[in-house]
Amino acid sequence: MATPSSGEPSPAALVESAKRAAAFEAVKNHFTPSMTHVGIGSGSTVAYVVEAIAAAMQEAGSNSCVFVPTGSQSRGLILAAGLTAIQYESIGEQQMLDVAFDGADECDADFNLVKGGGLCLFQEKLVAIKAKTFICVADFRKDSQQLLTTWPYIPIEVCPMASSYVIAALKALGSPDPQVRLMNTGTQSPGNVGPSPMKTDQNFWIVMAPFPPLLTSKDASAAGTEGKTTEGLTGKLWEVSQLASAIKSIPGVLDVGIFTGVNGPEAQAQEGQGGQKPIAAYFGMSDGTVKVRTADLKA
Ligand SMILES: O=C[C@H](O)[C@H](O)[C@H](O)COP(=O)(O)O
Structure with missing residues (x-):
């Protein structure tokens, strides 16, 4: 290089x-x-x-x-x-x-x-x-121009005990591979088989949810979808605020990024x-x- x-x-x-x-x-x-x-x-x-x-x-x-x-x-x-x-x-x-x-x-x-x-x-x-x-x-x-063009995922703050449920719900909304964000350290305590989840100031976890780039409301109006999802080349395309409220309403989600x-x-x-x-x-x-x-x- x-x-x-x-x-x-x-x-x-x-x-x-x-x-x-x-x-x-x-x-x-x-x-x-x-x-x-x-x-x-x-x-x-x-x-x-x-x-x-x-x-x-x-x-x-x-x-x-x-x-x-x-x-x-x-x-x-x-x-x-x-x-x-x-x-x-x-x-x-x-x-x-x-x-x-x-x-x-x-x-x-x-x-x-x-x-x-x-x-x-x-x-x-x-x-x-x-x-x-x-x-x-x-x-x-x-x-x-659109969110998730360069940044790869939506950070979502979740209650740890609900993380599996939230991940399943995110997959149902079209996120291809949501994951709990883990510490990128090699250190492991005895008996601990892998890296631990990173914790927020609220002691919650972050789920990283990738989606295809999100439509602005203007994009959605121009496409005639009025904020609903539409099928694009890469799967379901969401309008930003519709996706934010769909994620926020999943039980176990504290807030969506x-x-x-x-x-x-x-x-x-x-x-x-x-x-x-x-x-x-x-x-x-x-x-x-x-x-x-x-x-x-x-x-
Ligand atoms: O969680 C972090 C916050 O939302 C930051 O404001 C955001 O990640 C931007 O951070 P930076 O200024 O370090 O790029």
Whole structure:
């Protein structure tokens, strides 16, 4: 395999600088130190969001904003940056977060997301739907027309005792080979015959469910299927939100790593609070620029 000549950044370094550029641009456009409550997602890209927020707060000499984490890794990032973390449970019923920032494994043309590739999805969804606006921050690999084009599976958080039942139900929905996500370590304790399942912050398991690429609602309307499944070349094709609700309704599923439905302003126009979908997605590109996709806010 060819190695980059000296002086050229490696592919991994390019991805990291793309994540950082996207994070700093998103924070510049959507965070102000006068905000009071901000949600912080999980994953490697969000680390740069926290870095950018901490720098903005330090520059403003402000320390009045509190941050709501989406799991143990997220909480660690907030505290390590010298920021104040509060528990999700302590947020009042009517209190909304000014904004929430989070990463994604894939973002489609209609701002539906796949999330949970780093085992976090349930708390991320709780935080997203408590935010007035949700901003997605990612690198160029995550920018897609349809979900599951590049990312290979839907992460689903399940109660361990129900995992076999959930897997059978996912096969019935058309997933070719759903699997419990296992630790990729060779270490085994005596009597333990194989690697253990990875555990989420809720002590649940993740089932990885591959499906053919998911139709956006526009794709489904154009195909005349109105959100129902259709037979494609690779088997059943699902519209994103139909599949998300079919999976969510399987007994034993805590939540599904598809963020879909409405965004924050659309939810508020319907007298709700926040929404699962971001209003903007920032993608750091390999050439150092940042591509910004902004939802058409009709609400
Ligand atoms: O489980 C993890 C979260 O959903 C992450 O936000 C997502 O996997 C993206 O992570 P990263 O920024 O590391 O690509």
